[in-house]
Amino acid sequence: MMADFDSLIPGAPLPEALRDVPPLPAFAEASLAFVEALSARLIRMPEARTYPELTALGFWMRRANLGRLRSNMKARAGAALLVPRGTVLHIAPSNVDTIFVYSWFLSLLTGNRNIVRLSSKPSPQADLLVGAIAELLADPAHSEIAQRTLLVRYAADDSITAGFSAVCDVRVIWGGNNTVEQIRRLPIAPTATEVAFANKYSLALIGSARWLEADASQKTAWIEAFYNDAYWFDQMACSSPRLVLWLGDTGQVQCASADFWARFEQYLESNQQRFGDADYVNKLVAEDTLAIEANVSICPTSSNDLVRVWLDEPALHDTLHCGAGLFFEAALPTLDAMRPLLNRTVQTLSYAGVETQVLRDFVAVTPLAGIDRIVPFGHALDFAPVWDGFDLLRVFMREISVA
Structure with a gap:
């Protein structure tokens, strides 16, 4: 599949190789440090200030907010024993440039490996984000995240999407009804799960x-x-x-x-x-x-x-x-x-x-x-872990019961 899609992160792993890298613990320091580093970079970037959605994203990723996410997850989970599901495939929408980061980071923070397919629609906001992400992942300090992350772009192609779907444990579809219907025709592993966010x-x-x-x-x-x-x-x-x-x-x-x-x-x-x-x-x-x-x-x-x-x-x-x-x-x-x-x-x-x-x-x-x-008013676009009625932090984790 290497010739069929554009990998946006130099040196990123092949999708088949992701399964050989163990997941991280939920809210591991490596994950927190990477998210916080991207937050700081977005807040400092002069170019990002012209896009309010990037500023909002930068503030959402601050360490203080990540701490609240972690506390809320623990409170909601109670005594449940939760572990990452493995590899999460995110199909990003074309109408909201920043949604792929929210989806990816909630999965990342819960310890999963991630494949993110970005829209091919031109977007200066997405390009700024991808550039900042690529620079951070090239830093050896974030190698643990780099070896668990694949960001790609490709024109709509069922065979490529099917290949990514075959190696995922969770498939997340962000898009219109037609996108959801099209991708749902492509199989995932019998043990995998899926959540779709269609037209609303x-x-x-x-x-x-x-x-x-x-x-x-x-x-x-x-x-x-x-x-x-x-x-x-x-x-x-x-x-x-x-x-x-x-x-x-x-x-x-x-x-x-x-x-x-x-x-x-x-x-x-x-x-x-x-x-x-x-x-x-x-x-x-x-x-x-x-x-x-x-x-x-x-x-x-x-x-x-x-x-x-x-x-x-x-x-x-x-x-x-x-x-x-x-x-x-x-x-x-x-x-x-x-x-x-x-x-x-x-x-x-x-x-x-x-x-x-x-x-x-x-x-x-x-x-x-x-x-x-x-x-x-003023909070309609605020992203939260519970979206369309799904608690994504729980979607990206599975529970192990011990009797």
């Missing part, structure tokens, strides 16, 4: 009464947080809000919505970079298609960086959504009116102007068909 759709919830009561500084903070959630990855991250739900009576919703979007448009004028030409065309097609298929109103905006489509009836319309600043909107008289929307494709509910306890009570009343996480 996320919502924003705003309490109209609380918005109207808030002072200007609070509104500005919510606006900035909402922008970061939605626009960092051109609204294409699974956790970026696409449907905005306004909680309250008709009068409150109308006033709050008008004020929110007026402030948001002002924020866009000084903070938003232009989308690609295709994005603007795709949004026009999406709103025109929706206008034909459902009862909607196209809300006027001062810039095509923001497109608003008001829905008379709350609905996901997920197959029509193309990102790039397209927001569907609807009113909710009560939280219970949201329940019919919540199927398994709904991932994140970000919120502002709603009490956390109210949301906890909403979840506790009866099992929800959808929603994997509920977070305040």
